[in-house]
Amino acid sequence: MSIITENTITKEVLAKTFPSNEVMLDLKDLKKVYPTPKGDYVVLEDLNLQIRKEEFVTIIGHSGCGKTTMLSMIAGLNPISGGNIAVLGKHIKGPGPDRGVIFQAPSLMPWMTSLENVMLGVNQVFPHGTKSQRTDIAKYYLQKVGLEDSFHKKAAELSQGMQQRVGIARAFAIKPKVLLLDEPFGMLDSLTRGELQDILIEIWNKEKITAVMITHDVDEAIFLADRVVMMTSGPRAKIGDILEIDFKRPRTRKSVLEHDDYYKYRKHLIDFLEH
């Protein structure tokens, strides 16, 4: 399998698919090094990736290849060893609410209700709104994820799936420029996972927030993404291949599964992962 360079793909895709050509997220020569007693361990090297506005990108690769490292560097939670990351042309400095994160574990404050958890972010981002405006925003997103009956339930009382719904609401409610999702459904059973994928894509269709999502699940990667980015195995991981998913939006699971190209895409990804 040939590894296509990222530039040719970008040009090709820019030309035909996307209404917006603006680059939202730009990773340039990104490098991550962890010093160890036996010398430096290079996790990522020469990693280049451009993600356009309103694009949904999924990242797939073997465990331990550095996907999560890359994502947490974009979030600003992990320092950059070399190269840079820019959001709308501005280099990032540390974490900030312009890059919302949905973590692998729901990471809700268990002592707060679901509404309070969402409000925690909303209060930060819209400090000038009135209290009732902010509450309305939080409630709107909780409704969107199907939690209209659980505003005042403590996070600790919710099931794992419900907690992750609050996580989704919290991330969208702060209206970030980029949404980063670190295997958000990895801990859920497959039924709940399907449900949450539907919820996620439904909100996303409305908000069109540029999204980068890590996943281990080939079907999830195809169903959600405009492009699937495949990372090579570490050390010195980089972008191995990029697959463009040419399904129309809004998509339904059924239409995707019945599409002629579905198995072609699937084979492409599995071939990459098995080599």
Added chain:
Amino acid sequence: MKASLTLGKVSKFMGLGFFITLKDLFTGKLEKEDLKSFLRKVVVPLASIILFIGLWHLGAKSLYNTEAEFKIAKALQDQGQAAADALKVCIASGDSSCQPNTLPSPAQVWESFQSLLRDHNIISADKAAFAEKTAALNEKRIAAGQDPIVYTGRPSFVDQIFRSLQTVFAGFFLAFLIAVPLGIFIGLSPTLKSAFNWFIQIFKPVSPVVWYLLVFMIVKTVLIGSSNDSSFTISFISVGLCSMWATLVNTAMGVSSVDKDYINVAKVLKLGTFQKIFKVVLPSSLPLIFTGLKITLSVAWMVLIAIELLAQSPGLGLFVWEEFQNGANDSNAKIIVAMFVIGIIGFLLDRLMLTIQNWVSFDKQDAI
């Protein structure tokens, strides 16, 4: 129905779940499948209490006989047959002047408990009479700018219990005020942690007696020239300083070990320092802070007895010590009464903390 439901909830909340089973028993609501839980929660504890009292009774009786025989044998050796016979008669008659001095039996302890209550009633009545008698005079004295005349009689057992509780709560409050904020700062800042670590490690194991002496040296000089009795001040400060370490260490640990996920959320949302501490760090470390506070309160109650004794500050500790020095016939029984009172109050204090914890913290604890 509604009221009883609330009672059940409250009992469970306070870690006193056996109340529910007891209530069900009396209201006839107990189902067959509840029988096992009834046996375990009510019958077994009751049986063990009865067994305990029985063993205590037998043990006390055997010790009593040993002591009595020894006394008679000694009288025989020192003073001859006539004195020994007289002593035997005297012991058998139950006369208080010649009773063997040993572990009192449960019945004697119960009797002493009642006599302490009677004593309390007498003293209370005395106090009330005194207050009535001096009321008019005191009003005049206050009007004239003089100090009122206060009751200076001996405190009753119940007064001493309340005095001890005052001391322990004052000490606990002091420990809370010092240890929680300091623990938060130490937990948040690795620099402060290394600055204070040697201090904590060295002072944590120091014994209550030494703390008392240290506080005595300082307070005595600070309050120099003051006519007020400093024994209360000295004892509550000592209690606080002795007991605060568990809270300090647990708070620091709780604050420094907040789940990384929560910290990441705070970072992504760019919460300010104040918000980060009050919305994320503190709530998440509350369970550990409360573990510390619970240990602090029980340590405070434990060292209180020793410190009151040293400080000559009125309270249960001093009561125990005075009864021991007193050596009256029922002194031993009174000491055992004090022991039970101390134990039961300690248990109630622990439950009080558990109740507050379940009310405040997100992490619901079951009683052990």
